[in-house]
Amino acid sequence: MSKQNLAETRTLSDQKQALWDYLDALLQEVPEDDVEAAAPAARKPLFAEPEPETAEPVRAPVTRLRQPVTEPPAPAEPEVEVPGDDVPEVDVPREEEAEAFEAPIADEPEPQIETPAAEQAVEHPEPAEAEVPEWAEPDFQALIFHVGGLKLAVPLVKLHSVVPWEEQVTPMPNQPGWCHGLFNYRGHNVRVVDTAALVLPADKRAEAAADTPEQILVVGDGRWAMSCTRVGDVVRLKPGEVKWRTARGQRPWLAGTVREKLCAVMDTEAFADMLDRA
Amino acid sequence: MATQTKRKDEHEEQEATGPVTQWVTFRLDDETYGINVMQVQEVLPMTEIAPVPGAPEFVMGIINLRGNVVTVIDTRMRFGLPPRETDDSNRIVVIEAQDQIAGIMVDSVAEVTNVRENDIDTAPNVGNEDSSRYIYGVVSRPNDLLILVDVNRLLTRDEWQEVATL
Known part of the structure; x- marks a missing residue:
């Protein structure tokens, strides 16, 4: 495989991974403080509970990038080209934002530890309390x-x-x-x-x-x-x-x-x- | 006998459809609004409006109406619409509300229309108490939705008092 092909394959893989991360991020609850720290509010949110002036309503930034075990650390802000209009763009947090998410906060629950992508591919542990309507x-x-x-x-x-x-x-x-x-x-x-x-x-x-x-x-x-x-x-x-x-x-x-x-x-x-x- | 029958039919029809009220309709942007004709005194063509220093932002200024000073309210601003350059189609609808005479600037005046009370639907709240406050109701018409405005509530009590002191 040529160098270019390798790069393209990796880009495609990253895109898929990024989309999965995006969907996963939708499922995650991000504490209000973290949301504010990561993304300054642009407009009045509709459904934020404590601080309606500053919180964003539906933004759920990806907390961490999942990296394959053998991969070297990715650049702080990789370019994710998303072809077509069916695929949502993915928010990739800057390093400082990711650090902000990882900073311990007294009131918040234990931060979830992301498993490597390889393990994720093998098993997707469903939370026991997830109720099927x-x-x-x-x-x-x-x-x-x-x-x-x-x-x-x-x-x-x-x-x-x-x-x-x-x-x-x-x-x-x-x-x-x-x-x-x-x-x-x-x-x-x-x-x-x-x-x-x-x-x-x-x-x-x-x-x-x-x-x-x-x-x-x-x-x-x-x-x-x-x-x-x-x-x-x-x-x-x-x-x-x-x-x-x-x-x-x-x-x-x-x-x-x-x-x-x-x-x-x-x-x-x-x-x-x-x-x-x- | 025939007259009695006719009256009875009319009465039954009115009971079925509800009383009819008349509304002066005007346009703002692409929407049609209505004000109860009983609260409209007259409709004026566009005239010079003198700005009043220190007036609230919803006041465009004052006009001289046959020797009386009438405050003109910026209806676009009140309705959260973007400002627009005035032209010959603009009208100032002089209304009586809260025992005061005031003018409201509209893009154009359309017609006087009859509305059956039964045809007026309560406007569902679209997430903003401010807007639902002065919307009396909505009437579905074949080509558009007529939004009926309660001019008494166009301004709050404090704002009406502020207008009175201008």
Whole structure:
């Protein structure tokens, strides 16, 4: 294998690893202090509990890079080229940020120790307390949709309907930035939220804002709807294919992640509850 | 007998559809808003607005209306919309609210429309108490959503008092 081929292979491997890390990071609970230390807040968060002015709502930086055992230490900020719009960009923390995450904090739980990638590939220990929702048994269908390059899945049992955008959403005065407005659906005024603003990290939102929403996903009991840039396929998933999330602190909408599909599964009821509390 | 039957039918129809109110509709950006016609005194074409030093930021200034000073409220700012250069289509809707006369600057005035009380839906809260405070309700129409504004609540009590002292 030539040197160039070797480099390309490594880049591809890094990308895959980076995507896995990204999905894993979604599942991890990052203490508020750490989030603030790693990423200065750009806008008022929607669901941060203690310090709404400074915390970021949905950003979960990768705490550490997993390095293969034999690999030399990677540069502080490797370039991760992500081809296509299906693949989300990955936040790679700078060295000082990673150190900030590792600094012991009295109140926080024991930091999780990352296992090397080789071990991860062999076994993915599921937390014992991870609960599989009833609707996921014995298997379930989910609709894949795209928001600003991020791939999400919504279980069909939790999906009310899919409506084309068609400029029928009316902005309301003084509405928050994460809300597109109201649209009339079967005689009801449904609130349409900017999914990208709620789900994507702050630094990816501006990029996503340029994408015109194409579809509206009405979820739950039809009170809320989410915008998306593209609707994909319906996939059938077994509960074992999903890495279910155990703690829902910062991202209650996240039910779990699917590595096979490189997507995050949404809990639409929790999402609606979260918006109702906002 | 026929007259009695007709009256009875009208009464039954009104009970079914609810009372009808009239609303002056105006445009701000691409949306249509309505104010109860009972609170609208008149609609003025764009005129010179004299800025008032030290006035709150939601006040554009004052105008002279037949010898009376009327404060003009920056409706765009109140509604969280970006500012826009005024032109000939702009109108100042003179309203009576909280025992005061004030003007609200709008992009244009459209029409007076009838709205059945039963057709008014409560606007769901979109996460901001400030906005839901002055939205009376919404009416779904074939081509758009009419947002009904309660002008009494356009400003808070303190803000109305502030306007009164200008």
